[in-house]
């Protein structure tokens with residue numbers, strides 16, 4: 107069908123985030139990246155969890171699944187395993203993905219599931235009105251840490267690198283072009299892509315100015331994302347907040363490619379049919 | 395000890411330590427009988443360990459159709475002293491114990507039980523440095539005692555070991571032959587059964603039957619996290635994935651398994667997952683998600699004794715309350731409890747059709763007794779069933795699109811909305827776990843509580859719940875066995891029906907006026923019909939495998955039917971017919987005393 111709509115991913119539903127919320131930038135970048143991907147809206151599924159950030163499906167015109175808190179990754183994996191022709195993108199918050207649902211992220215990275223995960227990291231639980239998140243900083247004052255956080259923050263990127271991640275990047279809402287580029291590359295990647303999108307919460311933990319001051323682009327410094335040890339070093343940089351692609355390898359098969367070697371490419375969504383009587387009888391024979 | 399010397403039936407039990415290969419020996423003798431025209435039912439007396447301890451395998455076989463584990467034990471083969479001590483009291487008169495005097499000292503045995511002594515280990519040592527073939531020798535001995543053709547056993551051994559080097563099967567066959575000859579010299583067959591070697595019956599557990607039925611119904615996505623006694627399903631699916639094109643997803647936990655199953659179904663697959671109680675507990679939030687997003691799913695709980703980790707290899711029907719109360723607030727669900735492997739096979743396609751027709755989660759309850767080692771022979775499975783995908787559309791009716799979205803959750807006369815799957819042009823929607831309107835737009839954030847939106851929330855909640863009224867019409871009423879108007883009526887459900895049905899047979903022989911009502915469709919309940927049917931019941935006796943009579947309580951809650959007499963078992967073992975018989979005879983006595 108010809109695309110009459112010049113902006114096919116544009117929705118009629120207005121995002122209800124607080125004015126100035128970093129998530130607007132992520133939404134815009136995702137639309138831009140999808141537009142550039144050449145995919146049509148009906149071939150894309152955006153899956154989310156619960157949180158301000160997870161309200162994103164519906165603000166973009168694709169298929170969507172607004173699921174449970176922490177569970178977008180397994181839903182996305184189920185979708186991809188049933189029909190790998192779909193482009194499946196999970197979008198959620200730091201609480202959702204690095205807290206309650208982190209186990210799933212580790213295992214999706216390990217399997218190299220061909221899904222793209224964009225984590226809108228604001229170092230806080232926005233929707234529940236500002237509690238500590240797994241990425242909150244030591245000393246950060248929140249409703250649950252009025253005396254300053256006494257918990258060390260999680261470092262999700264090196265953790266996922268250790269888990270076998272094949273595409274690990276960070277980007278920033280304050281740099282929309284960069285964010286769109288990173289998402290485009292994630293979409294092109296063979297397998298699991300983690301995009302940590304710094305997306306400040308202007309209401310509960312506004313880090314815009316701080317990040318703006320400290321961020322720098324890895325590409326600007328001639329960084330090449332092809333070495334695991336260099337990637338660890340870059341992720342642990344103390345001289346500011348690096349953004350860009352830390353690590354990327356395209357030589358690892360995705361889980362779905364390996365699955366196809368077993369199921370013969372007969373994907374479940376296209377195969378809702380009964381068994382031929384010959385096969386059926388052979389299965390009964392096995393139990394004779 | 396019960397007296398029972400029918401030539402149509404055999405009950406036998408093999409006992410040993412875990413690691414002695416008792417399950418595969420049990421499965422072999424089961425095959426010998428099922429390939430000799432017999433109907434067979436088995437039970438795997440398993441323990442949750444890999445070596446040592448005590449495990450046993452029970453086989454009930456008959457020339458007639460049977461359902462349960464039968465009465466007592468005709469033939470006991472204890473490979474260890476513990477196996478003798480644990481089981482000898484259940485031996486039937488006219489039966490025999492086949493044993494190796496080096497391993498087992500016979501004591502306190504009923505003189506009417508024959509002692510057949512065979513040097514099992516010595517014979518086994520002829521063929522291997524270690525006496526691992528002693529169970530094969532015992533099987534050969536058993537064949538002589540029950541008068542079955544030893545060649546059927548040889549063939550079963552060949553099938554079992556065929557993939558190993560040829561000497562393994564050959565030696566096992568020789569060992570079996572020695573045991574056979576040894577017993578033949580000692581005694582004539584103790585059973586005079588007319589075996590029919592031209593009739594071979596397939597035997598399957600409910601786990602296997604359900605897997606087979608699911609794939610036959612178009613299910614090609616199966617997810618699991620290993621948990622006894624549901625694991626045979628994932629083993630079957632994985633070992634047939636290549637042949638049948640099944641996508642098997644072994645998730646990192648049951649939360650992932652349930653969410654991935656929902657994702658696969660949302661993407662258009664017929665998707666199923668299975669677990670046992672503990673795993674099911676982790677799946678609950680996501681089952682609410684399936685109901686809220688109106689995504690069809692089939693979830694299997696193969697129940698084991700709990701609570702908590704409980705008894706991983708023992709049986710129970712104790713998860714019914716969990717199924718009725720899954721997850722927060724009200725949502726529609728269907729609960730089916732097939733009674734045996736054959737019914738499990740046919741339940742799978744029904745479950746998928748119900749799930750897709752009504753866009754609801756369908757729960758299938760099996761249990762350890764029939765699910766794991768509980769084989770039953772199954773006759774003439776019919777694979778010709780309809781796949782009904784319900785209101786699944788590939789083009790949108792004009793009134794259901796607004797240029798941006800498809801009206802996925804439209805309110806309709808029958809409360810079921812047309813559905814689309816990703817990849818279909820112009821039918822995009824967002825499946826929402828938040829409350830939403832007909833378009834899938836969020837009601838939870840900026841619209842919640844606004845007066846215009848209160849009725850919408852009400853309508854959406856009602857739309858989901860009212861599907862239950864339609865589903866009810868498809869629920870099967872209890873199956874009734876025995877004479878109508880009997881003095882005593884047994885009410886039972888799921889796999890407990892098997893022991894009840896066989897007990898009924900014996901009770902009728904004793905002239906007891908008793909019938910039974912077996913429920914396999916549990917929820918939603920056609921309350922009026924059920925009440926009407928049970929108004930014809932005599933004194934009702936509830937038989938189930940849990941402490942608190944969960945099904946009887948459901949009957950009271952839904953249909954207002956009150957039961958005051960119970961046979962409840964919760965020691966981890968399945969119900970045997972003689973236990974039901976005893977309870978009913980006692981109940982009859984009480985009733986007569988009052989009268």
Ligand SMILES: Cc1ncc(C[n+]2csc(CCOP(=O)(O)OP(=O)(O)O)c2C)c(N)n1
Pocket residue numbers: 156157158159160175198199200201202203226228230231232233234239
């Ligand atoms: C099982 C469960 N636990 C808790 C919640 C409450 N809850 C909703 S959103 C959220 C955290 C949101 O934080 P994050 O994922 O970082 O998203 P943000 O709002 O910051 O974008 C929590 C704890 C829930 N919905 N479900």
Ligand code: SF4
Pocket residue numbers: 122123124126127128129158159228232233306307308309310
């Ligand atoms: S609370 Fe924070 S994260 Fe949520 S919408 Fe407002 S600014 Fe964004």
Ligand SMILES: [Mg+2]
Pocket residue numbers: 157199200201226227228229230231232239
């Ligand atoms: Mg957050």
